Amino acid sequence: MTVKKPLLIAMSLVSAGVLANPAPVTEIGRSGRVASSTTAVATGSVEQRLAALERVVEARAEAQVRMQQQLQILLDEVSELRGVTENHSYQLDEIVQRQRDIYQEIERRVSAVQGSAGNSTASSAAAASGPAVTVSGNASENDAYERAVNLVLKDRRFDAAIPEFENFLRTYPNSVYAPNAHFWLGQLLFNNNDNAKAKTSFERVVTNFPDSNKVADALLKLGQIAERQNDKATALTHYRKVVSAHGSTTAARLAKERIDALK
Structure with missing residues (x-):
């Protein structure tokens, strides 16, 4: 009994040390x-x-x-x-x-026929609907102009019509059809994108035939050519001239639309 008690105490101390040391x-x-x-x-x-x-x-x-x-x-x-x-x-x-x-x-053709037939009633109606159309008394001149116009209206041979109008204007520079011929020529050249020559034709209408009913249309075309050339200021100048000088025409209405579009 004396021996066992110290052993138990020692074992308790060892167990306590073993259990105490792992904690840290x-x-x-x-x-x-x-x-x-x-x-x-x-x-x-x-x-x-x-x-x-x-x-x-x-x-x-x-x-x-x-x-x-x-x-x-x-x-x-x-x-x-x-x-x-x-x-x-x-x-x-x-x-x-x-x-x-x-x-x-x-x-123009109807008026010419009416004039040659002496139909006064029809002539009065034509005068009321628009300006009187002058007809040449020269048969060759009439035939030459008729031939050029027919290439456009009937045959639709636009390229062939260009030299035909040029020949007509060289042969009959002072013809009563000259304003229309210059305008037709300018229009054909304009459609071919030959702007320089078209411009010359339209300028001749405006400058040489200021009383012609084609002036408003020629000014409108000059404005369109200026637009093609990106010259807005010149285009507006032409359009405004159409509106101010030819306000009752269809050309003036078209010019007004272009002015509004360019603003």
């Missing part, structure tokens, strides 16, 4: 692991935030680029549509002008 080691190790884990989590959070911000910035930049591209596409389409509209407007003006030329030429 375990605590130290646990503290180290916690500190390391906290640092890792903190570092990972910043990186994640930066990565998220970068993704947001990139997404916004890509969206902005896409919007700019779409806007540019829309602007290009609007510009193309504007060009198509202006082209159609020019074509419509030319169609209207050609129709007016045809109607005037028909009226």
Whole structure:
């Protein structure tokens, strides 16, 4: 009994030491692991935030680029549509002008027939509907002009009509048909995009035949030629002259539309 008691005491002390010593080691190790884990989590959070911000910035930049591209596409389409509209407007003006030329030429021929037949009633109606048309008493002159006009109105041989009108004007420079011949020639050259020669023909109508009913139309064409040459100021000058001096004509209405379009 005496021996067993000290042994029990010794064993208790050893057990107590064994149980007491690991505590600090375990605590130290646990503290180290916690500190390391906290640092890792903190570092990972910043990186994640930066990565998220970068993704947001990139997404916004890509969206902005896409919007700019779409806007540019829309602007290009609007510009193309504007060009198509202006082209159609020019074509419509030319169609209207050609129709007016045809109607005037028909009226001239009808008036000539009526005049030769001495139909006073018809002549009075023609005078009421528009200015009187002068007819030449020279048969050769009439035939030459008729031949040139028929190349346009009947045969639709526009290229062949150009030298025919040029020959007519060289042969009969003072003809009563000279204003119309110069205008027809200018119109044919204008349709061929020969702007320089067309301009010369229309200027001769305005300068040499100021009392002709083709002056308003010639001024309108001069304005259109100036537009083709990107000379906006000159175009507006011609258009305004048509409106101010020939306000009741169809040419004046077309000129007013061009003035509004160029403002």
